[in-house]
Every structure is written in structure tokens, then in C-alpha cells.
Amino acid sequence: MKMLTLAATGAALASIGLSASAQAQSAQERLDTRYDRALAAGYKALFLCSGIANAERNGTARTPESIHAWELTGIQAPLDDIVRDMPYEIVRRPTGQVAHVQVEWAEDMPDRVAAYYGEDTGCSVLPIGAPEGVSNPELPIEIEAINKAGEDSAFPDGGKVKKRFSETIATAFSTDTYGEGVRSTAAVVLKDGKLIEQRYAEGFGPDTPQRTWSVAKSIAATFVGAAVQSGEFTVDDLVGLNYWRSGGSGDARNAITIDHALRMATGRYSDTPGNRTDPLYWGGTTVDERAANWPVIAKPGTVYRYANNDTLMAVKAVDSWLSFYPPHEFFEKLGMDHTVAETDIRGNYVLSSQVWSTARDLAKLGQLYLNDGMWNGERLLPENWREYVSDPSGPQPEGTQWGYGAGWWTFRRPDGNAFEGIPDDAFAARGNRGQYVVVVPSRNVVIVRRGEDMVGTRFDIAKFTRDVLAAID
Template sequence: MKMLLPAAAAAALLAPISATAQSPQDRLDSRYERALAAGYKALMLCSAIAVAERNGTTRTPDSVHEWELSGIYPALDPIIRDLPYEIVRRPTGQVAHVEVGWAEDMPDRIAAYYGAQTGCSVLPIGAPEDISNPELPLQESAGEPEAEGHTIALDEAAPSGGASDSALGEVLGQAFGGTYGEGRTTAVLVRRVGDDGTRLGQRARYAPGFDAATPQRTWSVAKSIAATFVGAAVLSGEHDVSDPVGLNYWRAGAEGDPRNAITIDHALRMATGRYSDTPGNRTDPLYWGGTTVDERAANWPVIHRPGTVYRYANNDTLMAVKAIDRWLTYYPPHELFEQLGMEHTVAETDIRGNYVLSSQVWSTAEDLATLGQLYLSDGVWNGKRLLPEGWRDYVSDPSGPQPVGTDWGYGAGWWTFRRPEGNAFEGIPDDAFAARGNRGQYVVVVPSRNVVIVRRGEDRVGTRFDIAAFTRDVLEALEGA
């Protein structure tokens, strides 16, 4: 039975729009927005609940509505809460799929859970509701991880290595108030690491309803995860960042399609020179509409010579990942996550199995700290090299064309606190760099201080969390020990 929030609002939403109220284009756009909102809701409910249960913890639909499904894009925010939904489970109790109603004359939008390794995928608009049959057993290529969810509401403290627990605790507590902006913080974590790569201490704090095993969508932090997979592929010897991304358009060579000159490095640095229709290439048709990476991300025209102009674009990261697609077939993301002990992280795919590593990864604060720790050690984990020597310097070097109108620089899949002309962030070392994602996802790596700082949130559109100020204050608290 579909849940209605509330029933009257849902009924009004599903009712036909008055022909006199809108132009034909307005009606078409309104219908499309309802379809996207339904896909957004189906995928968020599916991933948040199914991946949490995979991790040994729980999320309720009410919690997902409160956090993930509020304060989103203005066009979808007034629509999304009231769409009727149903969470369909298998006889074992495991989530099979989530279906969300959006139009009386069309099938519900579906997001299906495909297992522990790839999580949920949203199906195309119009896909039939029985395409994900809950009566069929879920084929797992590996068992669900044996995870025990932590139930820590406030602090998880480890030996601090001499840090002032009171000073650091005060800064962490301020992350949940208004000190750093109007964002909605769900978790903060600080990890200190020794020169030999061993963990010296960690302190974390969680909002009520969240714990150390609760996954959240990483949004564009996934771009930094994508750069990590590219590094692993380069270490294998099968790829180099100077390789073409392999789009293989009309005629190779200088006289042919200029898109053939786009390299993996160009794609990681947001410098492919391709056109994008919105800042960031919102890629709603891929994220919420059920299209595929091949359909949405690959076929944009070049309007600048590759390597000359910065344009932040989801599609560029997706092309960098597409370039190592064959390598990922043999060495899928879950294998690297397992090596690192990131057992609560899932990289999701489109319906064709392409990893949507521009955004669609679900992870925890703890696992993201582990990602940062890998970079503190310049790609060495438990004595084994997982990334090329110097990969940390490569991703954190703002050597290509840079974003305008910001103090931040951009490296290769990671943001930097310094630009080629210098560092404008007082109190933050020049070597600090960060993964940044929508709704307030941050992983800050400070090699000179052997510190990783993670902040997770569900910030509403129009609000922000000042990660630079938070980073400065955390470092000051650690320094004052």
C-alpha cells in the first residue's frame, strides 16, 4: 500500500493540470518535473534504507523525508514530499524496490535494489512496475557485510595523541549549531594519523538518528573517489592520465573530431572544453530520470580546445570513469573498498551497470576518513601501494585552468585550498585539499598535519557550511594541545 504525505496533497498532485492554467510547454515541463521528483524520491528512499540495512543499521521513511527529501532543488522541493510511495520487500525482508506515483496515466517511478555491491538504480520513466520482481531471489555475488551499527549519539573518542579533548569537542559541537552557517550537520569526524600511517586517534559526533554505520549519499565527493579509482588503474599500468578518454568519435587525428583529443587528465581537471547546459551539468536525466551514462554524459560538443578552460561538469568525471571502464570490470569498486576496510560504502550504477561516480556513492563519515587517510599515506595502505607514488601531489596540484570567482583551486578530482597564485585561507596549510559535495559533504586532507576532517550534512538549498572556518578551528584545537 502506497504511503501518502498527505493523501489530499498527493491526490491534487496526481490530478490533471488545468489546460487553461499553463501553456503547452509549461504543462510539459511540469509533468517532467513530477517525473524527476518521483525518481529522486524513489532512489533516495531505496538507497538510504537498503544500504543502511546492508550496513547493519536502519533508516525510516520519515527520517529520509526529513533529511534527504527536504530543502532540495526549488523546482522539485514543493512536489517531492507529497508523492505517494511504497517500499516493496522480498520475502526475506530485504528491500526489493521503491515505487513512487507521479501521474495517473503512467507507471510509478521505480528504484530497485540490486545488492550489497552496487546498491540501488533508478529505472527509466515509464518502466513497468513488475520489472523488479520481489518474488525472485536477489542474486548476490558476495554476502552482505557483517556490520554492527554504532549507536553513538554524540562522541566517539579514541586516544587523542595529546590533543585537547575539550577544545576539539567544543569545535565539533559548534558544527551542529550556527557557528559555521545554517547547514544541517549529520556527522563530523577528525582523525589523526602517525608518520607511519597508523591511526593515532579519532573523535566523531553524530546527529540524532545517525551513527557510525549510517550511509549518506556522497554527491560530488564521489568525484574524488573516482579520481582514486583512476589512480589505481594507473598503478596497474593499464592506463595513464595522458590517455584519450576513448570516446572514439568521427575520424581520429587532428583533422577529425576534436573530442578525440580529450584525455583522462582533462576530464579529471574539468577541462575537456565541452559544452554543458547548466553549471555543473546537473544531469537530472541520469540521476533521477533513469537514462544512462552513455546516453547523457558522452555526447556533448567541444567549444574550447581541451585543456584551456575550466568548467565544472559532472559529465567530465563520468568520462574519466568511462575511460577506465574495462579495468573496473575486472577490479570493481567494492574490491578497493574491501581492501581499505570501507565496508559501509557502496558505489551505485545506472541500469546498464555504468558507475555513476560523479555523485551516486553512499558512504559513512568513518569510511570517508579512511579515504582521506589513504591520501595522507600517499596511496600506501597496510604496507601495500594502492595508488601511484606521488598521486596525492597530482590530484592536489591546481596546475590546469582554474575556476573563477572563488578562493578555491581545483586539482584532478579534488579541490585545493590554494590556487596557482597562492592560498587565501588563513590558518590552513598550503598542502590541504578537499573533496566537496552537494548538501554539505566534505573530506579535508591535511598532509603536513597528518589530519583528516570529515563533515556530513543535508544542507538545504541556499544554506552553506563554512568548511574552511571549521577546518581552521579544528587545526587550532589540535595545535593547542
């Protein structure tokens, strides 16, 4: 199946048909090109594995063609020019269950592999160079056969809604009203705990999971809240990096608290905007290898810097709690039966991005916050946790009207709300490619929008929220 080698010599480059300009690349450029191919293959393997296996877990289906058209189109450069043409193989167990997906990327290296480890933790991408046979398709995963398809009774039907409201939701799918070229896949609206609207793109439905991207950060903040509710942690606890000490605190990283990490204010260095974590997401490194060791360049609590690694450290801080109360048990309490928190190969939850969920499940997350942390008579989050996560009290992002709380974005900043028509208490989970969960406590409304928006396009969630709220009246 091997098709390509990226050798270091000009002769080898010529043998695979590369141009003279490609042959003239510097050694670093050749290494970067090779690395990009390895990342693209990992990206493709993980999306095919997670997209197909998690859908089948829920009793529905996704095809490779659908994932190529939606999740693998319009992604970041330079992977977008590479990823769709890479040969792949979906390896299944005798039961029909996905075992792993492997993707070719170089003649002289094993295929990139993403393996499915079961319904509770989904798929994990293996390190570059891992042998293709590491996932044994002859060994079935011992989980019960499940069928989670069908109507979810967690939310009562909200009954008939105004025509204008339904037209507002439809507009998000059929026009460029909320952003030129955006691609909506799902929208769900709750009012007073009742489902009053849901709509899906062709090929998607109530049981179809998508990657949440950074909406997972708000899920991570929710797990931290549950750990705090247990009485074992407070947000003022140190994240526990436990670096060098001499006399006093020694290494400045030892002063970072859970609150600093949730508020993106650890003061640690980030090498790229957003602290891109491609080596973790697509390269197969682990949270411990990649996220923990960045140096501090500002006093913790004084500078905002959006960073995936900060969320990952907040999660690591409560890792001992998660080991006894894993995410799938929390999801079960909320009836989020179609949601999977995936891990790296060492079992660390990648809760900065790698959760697969449905629009309706995410609506339940929002409803938990409308309920001030109560669910079916049980307190899952501390009293006023909603106010804590939606309070933009720490250092704030620059160049935006949005504020940032503790793992959730806010429609207001410390100096006020710039979003006309949206209440001050509204807050939101936001993720790449157009994932949004908007919670509006004063209106008792949750709005979920899922998408696969391509790089260079952006869904205007503020306008959509404003229009939905106005149409409900």
C-alpha cells in the first residue's frame, strides 16, 4: 500500500516525481514537509476512527465519504492540501466493530494508526512510528452490544413554536446570514427545560456525534466543578506540577492554581496563538509529554493567553478524582449517552478538544448550568458554580468583545456588554469549526449550534443568539 517516501537526497526526491524546486528545499524544509505528512495522516486516522466508531456506538452510522466531505475538508494549512488523498484502511474485528484505522504517509515508516478502545474512551492516535499491528483486530473489546439510537426522552416536547422562530433556525442552514460559506450540521434550542427546536443537515441526526473541539474546555471546567463539589478540591489548590524547589517555592510554575489554569492565566509561554497542540492531537504524544513543561514568563494570574495546555493542566490537577469518577459516569448521570471523552495512549483525557458529542447531549450540559448544578435532585456542581465560570474576573483576551471566565466565554467583559440584545448573564462554550453552546439563565434558554465551518469562515453566534432570543418572544 505504500506510495510515497520523503527521502533526504535529491536523487530520492526525483525518483518520486517531485519538482526541481522541491529538490532544492533546505534540510529543515524537507523535515517540515515530512512532519506535516505525518500529522496529516494522524489527523485523518483519528477522525475516521472517532467519526465512524463513535457513531456506530450510538447506533447510527457515518461513512468515510461523509467524513472526507465534512471533517476533512477546509482544515488548517498545510494539512488541508494533503489529508484527503492519503490512502487509508479501516480494520474491523470479526464482530464488525472498528479495531483501528491506518493511513499511509511514507514508504519507509509504518502507517499512522488510530485505535478504538471501547465505548467509554473512543479512539486514540498512536505515536508516529508505532507498528501497524499494535491494535489486534482479532481481539474484541469486551463491551455490551448497545443501540442508543432513537428519540431521547430527557427533554419534554416544547410544543408548537412560532413560524418566525422556526424560520430563524432554518436560516442558519440555508443562507449566509450568519457567515459566508458556513456549514451548519445541527441546531438545538431548549426553553424552560423543553426541546422547542432541533434541525440537522443531511447525513446528521440526533444520534450523530461530532468532535466538540474547544467546547471540551467547558466540559473540563464542569468536571473540575464536580471535583470541587466532592469536597476534595478547591479552585485555589495548586495544579501540582511539583517542579524544582530550593528554599521557598523555587520554580514559578509551582504557584499555578486550578483557577489560573481555568482562566488561561498561568503565565506560561505559548509558542503559537491558541497554543497549538498538534503533536498531542495528531502526533501521538501524551498530555504529560507535551502540556506540562512550558516555562512561566509572567506572574500567574496577571496575563491572559488562550492555551490548550492550561485546560489540560486544570484537568491533571483533578486527575485523582477522575480516576475514581471517570467522565462517562458523569455523562450517564446527565443522560449524555451519546458523548465520549477520548484519551491519549496513556489514558490522559484530552479535555481541551477531544470529546465527541451530539447537539442534544450538549444541550443537557447547558441545562445543567441553567439548573445551577442540580440534576434529578442531586447536586453535581457547587452552588454558584455557574456564576464562577461565567465571571470575567481574571485577565481578559485582547481584540475581542468577548470576555473569558473560567473555562467558558462570556458575552460581557469587566467593563460591560457590547452585544446588544443579549443579556449580561449569557455565556458560551465555543469550539473550532463552529461548535457553540450558549446558556442564557435570565431567559432559561440553551442554544446549541454544531458545524464544520472551513478555515476562513466563521459563524456569527452572537447574531444567531440575538435572533433566536428575539424570535422566542
